[in-house]
Amino acid sequence: MIRILLFAYLQETIGESELKVELSESTVGQVKKWMETQYPNLSLQNMMAAVNEEFATDDMIVKDGDTLAFIPPISGG
Amino acid sequence: MMNTPLFEIVDKPIDVEEVRQKVVSRNAGAITLFIGTVRELTKGKKTLHLEYQAYPAMAIKMLEQISKEIQERWSDEVKVAISHRVGHLEISDIAVVIAVSSPHRKVAYEANEYAIDRIKQIVPIWKKEFWEDGTEWIGDQLENVPYPKGNPPIKKGEL
Numbered sequence: 001m002i003r004i005l006l007f008a009y010l011q012e013t014i015g016e017s018e019l020k021v022e023l024s025e026s027t028v029g030q031v032k033k034w035m036e037t038q039y040p041n042l043s044l045q046n047m048m049a050a051v052n053e054e055f056a057t058d059d060m061i062v063k064d065g066d067t068l069a070f071i072p073p074i075s076g077g
Numbered sequence: 078m079m080n081t082p083l084f085e086i087v088d089k090p091i092d093v094e095e096v097r098q099k100v101v102s103r104n105a106g107a108i109t110l111f112i113g114t115v116r117e118l119t120k121g122k123k124t125l126h127l128e129y130q131a132y133p134a135m136a137i138k139m140l141e142q143i144s145k146e147i148q149e150r151w152s153d154e155v156k157v158a159i160s161h162r163v164g165h166l167e168i169s170d171i172a173v174v175i176a177v178s179s180p181h182r183k184v185a186y187e188a189n190e191y192a193i194d195r196i197k198q199i200v201p202i203w204k205k206e207f208w209e210d211g212t213e214w215i216g217d218q219l220e221n222v223p224y225p226k227g228n229p230p231i232k233k234g235e236l
Contacts, residue, residue, distance in 0.1 A: 005132065007130055007132055007201065007203055008130060008203035008205070008214040008216075009214040011130075012214075050132075050135055050201070053132075053134050053135040053138050054135075054138075055199075069132055069135065069201070071132070071201050072203065072214065072216055073216025074197070074198075074199075074200065074201055074202055074203060074216065075197075075202070075203050075204040075214075075215040075216055076129065076131070076136075076161060076172075076173070076196050076197065076200050076201075076202025076203070076204065077113050077161075077172070077173055077193055077196045077197045077200075077202075
């Protein structure tokens with residue numbers, strides 16, 4: 001199981017802050033594509049991602065037990 | 078006091094003095110404090126209030142990373158403490174406090190500015206504006222290209 005965390009407008013668009021999905025080992029990019037098939041009005045191609053709280057590129061592997069967070073453009077401070 | 082973490086995401090008002098206390102050092106000749114507050118007008122548009130959301134576990138890791146970057150860039154005598162608030166904030170409320178102490182003032186000023194710049198690049202915190210005519214999650218305040226490679230603009234090796 002992979003935990004997917006959603007924040008800011010993504011959370012409001014999908015209506016969930018967290019998804020738990022059964023996916024075989026995938027890359028971040030593959031999970032993005034899968035999410036887009038689940039939520040057709042979503043565009044994640046330029047979206048930052050983090051795996052287990054570290055920034056991750058699209059080619060990084062996400063495996064069972066990992067937490068994948070999508071990070072919309074940030075605006076803290 | 079010794080047990081309070083240097084980097085915090087909090088949902089209550091920030092006590093500036095408490096953050097300052099965390100960087101007090103006998104080697105310090107200067108402490109700079111940056112206090113980020115909620116502004117009413119942005120490009121003529123009136124904000125009613127704000128809401129901040131964070132990914133707390135990762136935000137704290139990134140704040141720790143910023144502190145490490147500062148110590149590598151200047152000196153490990155520089156001490157950094159940062160508190161960022163989340164939840165509902167009114168105009169003039171304090172959103173973030175950055176305290177930096179160092180033996181000399183120039184570094185304390187420079188490192189403090191570096192910290193706020195980096196917060197806006199790599200710390201996962203989002204601001205939602207509430208206006209009279211609607212709401213919007215704000216992104217891209219630095220007018221960066223929205224991360225063409227899926228990563229925030231930081232130098233290699235900093236991850």
